[in-house]
Amino acid sequence: QVQLVESGGGLVQTGGSLTLSCAASGRTVSPLAMGWFRQAPGKDREFVSAISWSTYSKNYADSVKGRFTMSRENAKNTVYLQINTLKPEDTVVYYCVAGRTNSDISGLRGPDYWGQGTQVTVSS
Secondary structure (H helix, E strand, O other), rough: OEEEEEEEOOEEEEOOOEEEEEEEEEEOOOOOOEEEEEEOOOOOOOOEEEEOOOOOOOOEEOEEEOOEEEEEHHHHHHEEEEOOOOOHOOOEEEEEEEOOOHHHHHHHOOOEOOOOOOOEEEEE
């Protein structure tokens, strides 16, 4: 069992920046890949990004590439999602996830663990 706890969500104006954090704990945190999904009201959850355990390789959805940056601090079992140039469409719930690999998280297998989510609201 792995517990994922997101933090850092809140209200930000359009064009601003925000960094989300996700702290992982549990028996099998390593060597899991970790990442983020997001869900807009009335829509399905969609993949945002993932980062591997060993090489810190990163993958991003095309919709966020160039504005979103993931990082990982294994000593703290924490990953981060830096969001730049926030847009109104970024007003969604962001979920921290963990899984076997980046491709598993973003692909058919999907994540194995989910956090509770953190709300990001972008004001215009």
